[in-house]
Amino acid sequence: MNTIQPAVQVTDxxxxxxxxxxxxxxxxxxxxxxxxxxVGPNGAGKTxxxxxxxxxxxxxxxxxxxxxRPYAEQRxxxxxxxxxxxVDWDFPTSVLDVVMMGRYGALGWFRRPGRREREQALMALxxxxxxxxxRRQISxxxxxQQQRVFLARALVQDAHVYFMDEPFxxxxxxxxxxxxxxxxxxxxxxxxxVVVHHDLQTxxxxxxxxxxxxxxxxxxxPVAEVFTESALRATYGxxxxxxxxxxxxxxxxxAQMGMAAST
Amino acid sequence: MPAALPQHDCSWxxxxxxxxxxxxxxxxxxxxQPGESQCPSAGGTAFFATLRPPSRRRMMDSxxxxxxxxxxxxxxxxxxxxxxxxxxxxxxxxxxxQRKPCxxxxxxxxVPMTPPIEIMLIAVVTAVACTLPxxxxxxxxxALISDAITHAVLLGIVxxxxxxxxxxxPFLVLAAAASGxxxxxxxxxxxxxxxxxxxxxxxxxxxxxxSIAVILIARRAGDTHLDVDAVLLGELAFAPFDRFAPSGVxxxxxxxxxxxxxxxxxxxxxxxxxxxxxxxxFDAALALALGFAPGVVxxxxxxxxxxxxxxxxxxxxxxxxxxxxxAPPAAAYLLTxxxxxxxxxSAGLGAxxxxxxxxxxxxxxxxxxxxxxxxxxxxxxxxxxxxPERGLLALAVRRVRQRQEFAQAMLAVHLLxxxxxxxxxxxxxxxxxxxxxxxxxxxxARVVRRAEQQGVLINRxxxxxxxxxxxxxxxxxxxxxxx
Numbered sequence: 120m121n122t123i124q125p126a127v128q129v130t131d132x133x134x135x136x137x138x139x140x141x142x143x144x145x146x147x148x149x150x151x152x153x154x155x156x157x158v159g160p161n162g163a164g165k166t167x168x169x170x171x172x173x174x175x176x177x178x179x180x181x182x183x184x185x186x187x188r189p190y191a192e193q194r195x196x197x198x199x200x201x202x203x204x205x206v207d208w209d210f211p212t213s214v215l216d217v218v219m220m221g222r223y224g225a226l227g228w229f230r231r232p233g234r235r236e237r238e239q240a241l242m243a244l245x246x247x248x249x250x251x252x253x254r255r256q257i258s259x260x261x262x263x264q265q266q267r268v269f270l271a272r273a274l275v276q277d278a279h280v281y282f283m284d285e286p287f288x289x290x291x292x293x294x295x296x297x298x299x300x301x302x303x304x305x306x307x308x309x310x311x312x313v314v315v316h317h318d319l320q321t322x323x324x325x326x327x328x329x330x331x332x333x334x335x336x337x338x339x340x341p342v343a344e345v346f347t348e349s350a351l352r353a354t355y356g357x358x359x360x361x362x363x364x365x366x367x368x369x370x371x372x373x374a375q376m377g378m379a380a381s382t
Numbered sequence: 383m384p385a386a387l388p389q390h391d392c393s394w395x396x397x398x399x400x401x402x403x404x405x406x407x408x409x410x411x412x413x414x415q416p417g418e419s420q421c422p423s424a425g426g427t428a429f430f431a432t433l434r435p436p437s438r439r440r441m442m443d444s445x446x447x448x449x450x451x452x453x454x455x456x457x458x459x460x461x462x463x464x465x466x467x468x469x470x471x472x473x474x475x476x477x478x479x480q481r482k483p484c485x486x487x488x489x490x491x492x493v494p495m496t497p498p499i500e501i502m503l504i505a506v507v508t509a510v511a512c513t514l515p516x517x518x519x520x521x522x523x524x525a526l527i528s529d530a531i532t533h534a535v536l537l538g539i540v541x542x543x544x545x546x547x548x549x550x551x552p553f554l555v556l557a558a559a560a561s562g563x564x565x566x567x568x569x570x571x572x573x574x575x576x577x578x579x580x581x582x583x584x585x586x587x588x589x590x591x592x593s594i595a596v597i598l599i600a601r602r603a604g605d606t607h608l609d610v611d612a613v614l615l616g617e618l619a620f621a622p623f624d625r626f627a628p629s630g631v632x633x634x635x636x637x638x639x640x641x642x643x644x645x646x647x648x649x650x651x652x653x654x655x656x657x658x659x660x661x662x663x664f665d666a667a668l669a670l671a672l673g674f675a676p677g678v679v680x681x682x683x684x685x686x687x688x689x690x691x692x693x694x695x696x697x698x699x700x701x702x703x704x705x706x707x708x709a710p711p712a713a714a715y716l717l718t719x720x721x722x723x724x725x726x727x728s729a730g731l732g733a734x735x736x737x738x739x740x741x742x743x744x745x746x747x748x749x750x751x752x753x754x755x756x757x758x759x760x761x762x763x764x765x766x767x768x769x770p771e772r773g774l775l776a777l778a779v780r781r782v783r784q785r786q787e788f789a790q791a792m793l794a795v796h797l798l799x800x801x802x803x804x805x806x807x808x809x810x811x812x813x814x815x816x817x818x819x820x821x822x823x824x825x826x827a828r829v830v831r832r833a834e835q836q837g838v839l840i841n842r843x844x845x846x847x848x849x850x851x852x853x854x855x856x857x858x859x860x861x862x863x864x865x
Contacts, residue, residue, distance in 0.1 A: 199668065220665070224672035
């Protein structure tokens with residue numbers, strides 16, 4: 120892959136629901152091979168940004184390119200992990216089956232998954248430590264296990280760019296560590312990972328790039344450069360508890376607990 | 383036997399008439415009281431059936447198979463069996479009031495298979511064809527949509543019938559199916575305005591389309607084939623009388639061919655798009671992201687549901703189609719945990735309900751479609767109660783067991799707390815537990831007995847002491863490993 124070309128390039132992207140802008144004129148570059156967190160308050164449009172890049176919502180203006188081409192031409196290069204609660208976990212299917220769905224894109228229409236897909240899925244499950252759950256009905260999984268199954272489904276896609284929507288939501292600390300380890304592993308393998316994230320505290324530890332989003336992009340770049348108190352204030356409207364050890368928040372009592380809740 | 387009747391097409395509906403076969407006399411005799419022996423427009427033999435079928439005994443008197451067929455005929459209240467070219471027609475109600483024959487085509491040559499077997503075959507094929515798309519309706523939370531579609535296709539049937547004048551035409555089937563798809567489009571458009579909720583949108587659209595169809599039938603199409611009763615409930619008993627006989631060779635009932643064709647089409651599509659259907663149903667967002675056009679899958683499913691609804695119209699009617707589409711899949715959902723098995727089990731349950739329903743209907747001499755739908759409901763009820771893992775009974779048993787296990791854990795924690803403390807003598811006495819833990823004495827006795835059996839504690843003459851195993855259980859509980 121061309122390393123100079125950004126993995127994801129978003130230009131002038133505006134998304135509106137009934138003339139109410141959810142994302143305003145977003146310009147965003149995600150360099151190839153980085154692990155980027157997307158943070159912002161509730162309703163900042165984090166999920167919508169990912170969905171717009173993947174063509175899941177209609178955009179009012181602008182475009183998003185994956186390695187220089189529209190997403191529709193680059194589907195094979197992209198894996199998407201939606202929020203865990205976006206599907207019905209009572210659906211009659213097994214863990215292995217769900218993971219194999221990650222291969223459907225490569226299979227295309229009509230072709231059915233076979234032994235190769237099964238083996239790939241088992242390997243992906245092994246990587247997320249869910250190997251022994253392969254034959255389980257998905258309704259029997261805990262929240263963290265569900266998340267890991269979704270992650271395995273993305274891994275099996277063998278993509279270059281991964282989009283993950285709140286992979287740590289409702290996940291216990293151990294699972295969170297395991298997932299972060301996997302994401303960093305992906306980055307080391309040269310993949311690009313974009314993660315919608317809620318917990319500001321862990322941003323410097325987990326990610327090397329960060330985008331601060333609140334309808335517009337407030338700041339985007341390497342964590343060391345853009346993850347500053349002033350940028351966070353601009354993003355969260357001043358009422359934020361910033362906890363980094365170095366920078367002490369001015370108005371801790373105003374902290375939005377949900378935003379800054381620790382693990 | 384009325385011989386050498388003129389053979390010509392009905393000027394109104396365009397259907398070819400064929401000479402009445404040899405059992406028509408027996409039929410007429412069995413039914414008796416031909417209200418008017420002459421069809422007013424063409425002079426053929428016409429008869430009225432009484433509103434109630436003749437008694438079983440009378441049927442037997444007039445002899446075997448013909449009599450049986452006569453019962454089937456009788457259920458269709460007013461019938462003109464004979465070949466006649468009707469110039470006019472009367473709405474059913476009016477016909478009944480005036481006791482005039484209402485026009486109905488009877489293309490009867492001969493009935494090679496005995497009707498009950500054919501009826502059962504049609505019932506089974508219809509049921510299976512309904513359950514397969516039904517599985518996806520249930521999983522996608524679209525059960526109500528099936529109700530909307532099955533009603534709204536009537537408008538398509540009526541309008542198409544005005545154009546082609548033939549109820550058996552494939553064009554009519556397709557046009558009617560298209561009206562089902564249109565209904566869903568209308569519902570979604572209405573819902574998308576965000577002025578009404580989805581359930582309200584469904585409730586607004588289909589009764590409107592259905593009522594237009596009902597009015598049109600009442601005004602323009604008194605032909606019994608389109609009478610409102612038959613539309614709601616169908617009449618499987620008559621299905622064997624409409625034969626599929628290209629170039630004069632009888633190949634079986636038309637309904638069997640129609641439903642069989644729809645079933646085969648459904649199976650082929652299911653085999654081709656199984657993966658896509660599964661993905662679009664489980665995770666539409668991923669399906670869209672992977673380029674699988676879940677919208678196309680959605681409307682494909684809606685199209686198949688509509689087609690099935692049209693096909694099943696004649697046999698089970700628009701209300702009972704819903705029962706066959708929803709009840710067996712809903713039961714299978716409780717019995718299986720894989721999509722493929724859910725499909726197979728629903729098909730099996732649907733076929734089972736069809737066969738048993740037919741038998742019950744034959745025995746009770748009642749509506750076949752009604753009996754089938756009732757059986758489908760019964761099958762669901764049984765699954766709901768007795769499904770091994772998800773049934774009501776299994777849940778209740780599990781809840782009792784969990785309560786017991788939790789009580790046991792609580793007891794263990796309680797004993798651990800007071801172990802080797804000065805209060806131990808009081809707190810750990812079996813006879814005081816009910817007072818301390820505020821449990822019913824009987825419940826305490828049960829919990830203690832169970833705990834003792836499982837080696838959690840030992841009862842040393844009224845004082846309870848934890849075993850090592852019990853201590854571990856208590857620790858585990860406190861660490862939240864049990865919760």
